Amino acid sequence: FxxxxxxxxxxxxxxFWGKFIVIKASLQTSDYLLAATALLVxxxxxxxxxxIWNEAFWKKPTNDELESKALSxxxxxxxxxxxxxxAALxxxxGLVAEPFYQFAEHAAQQLLVPDAYIQAVLGGAP
Known part of the structure; x- marks a missing residue:
């Protein structure tokens, strides 16, 4: 659940936070189709x-499923x-999203400007 x-x-x-950030950014850039798509998704x-939940947990099991469950x-x-x-994680x-957001923001900045990463890995000028 x-x-x-x-x-x-x-x-x-x-x-929630990933979807919220996508919807907020799309509304700020007037990309209403992206916001509507995120909500529809x-x-x-x-x-x-x-x-899927109903099929997995509320469907009546067959005899073969009952026998295999009894053995295992x-x-x-x-x-x-x-x-x-x-579930707790x-x-x-969701409740303490800021550190995770900051980490993702830092990773995104490194992807957009990879010079520091290249220098750290290769040891020379990019």
């Missing part, structure tokens, strides 16, 4: 994720701990 809503860009999850994402039953913590940790990134 949390990962689906994060992909769609719902606040306060991690996907969020809507389609939540639609598709809800279909793992302890609860082996599959619930990673899910809980990733998504929530943390």
């Amino acid at each position: 949390i990962s689906a809503f994060s992909l769609a860009g719902f606040p306060p999850l991690s996907g 969020g809507l389609l994402t939540i639609f598709s994720m809800s279909k 039953r793992a302890p609860l913590y082996l599959y619930s701990l990673p899910i809980v940790m990733l 998504s929530l943390l990134i």
Whole structure:
């Protein structure tokens, strides 16, 4: 549930800030088609994720699926701990987005002006 809503860009999850920055920048540059596309993609994402969710968790299992699940039953913590940790990380990134944004901004600047990177890697003038 949390990962689906994060992909769609719902606040306060991690996907919200990326979608917010794209929509804000597109509105500032009067690129309304890009803003509408970003919103439409969020809507389609939540639609598709809800279909996947229903298929994976609410569909009645077949006899073959029941037999294979009975043979491979793992302890609860082996599959619930990673899910809980990733959901908590998504929530943390959504609530404390500034450090992640600053890191992404710094990386983008290095991609746009690669001189310092080239000098650090190759050791000479670019």
